[in-house]
Amino acid sequence: MLTTTKRNVRRAKPRSKRSIFDEIAEFLATSPSRDAILDYHPSPAIQRRASQLLEKNREGILTDQDRRELDEFLHAESLFRRLKAMMRGVKRA
Numbered sequence: 624m625l626t627t628t629k630r631n632v633r634r635a636k637p638r639s640k641r642s643i644f645d646e647i648a649e650f651l652a653t654s655p656s657r658d659a660i661l662d663y664h665p666s667p668a669i670q671r672r673a674s675q676l677l678e679k680n681r682e683g684i685l686t687d688q689d690r691r692e693l694d695e696f697l698h699a700e701s702l703f704r705r706l707k708a709m710m711r712g713v714k715r716a
């Protein structure tokens with residue numbers, strides 16, 4: 624039997640902003656069409672944040688948290704590039 628006291632319970636920090644992965648998951652949960660996937664772009668808020676992080680990276684002033692967030696953006700971009708390349712190879716029904 625496991626018991627947990629309040630002292631050793633870890634709680635995740637509440638996220639004030641949606642992550643790129645939250646946005647992608649919500650988009651994919653709608654079962655988008657092939658064309659919708661090919662036309663997908665992150666929201667303006669996500670695009671602005673990515674631009675801010677890229678600028679901070681160029682200036683050499685990224686915090687550790689910024690670096691993790693930028694890495695998320697880069698992984699998400701890689702995922703969607705692969706997905707779109709695969710969808711372009713799929714013949715329309």
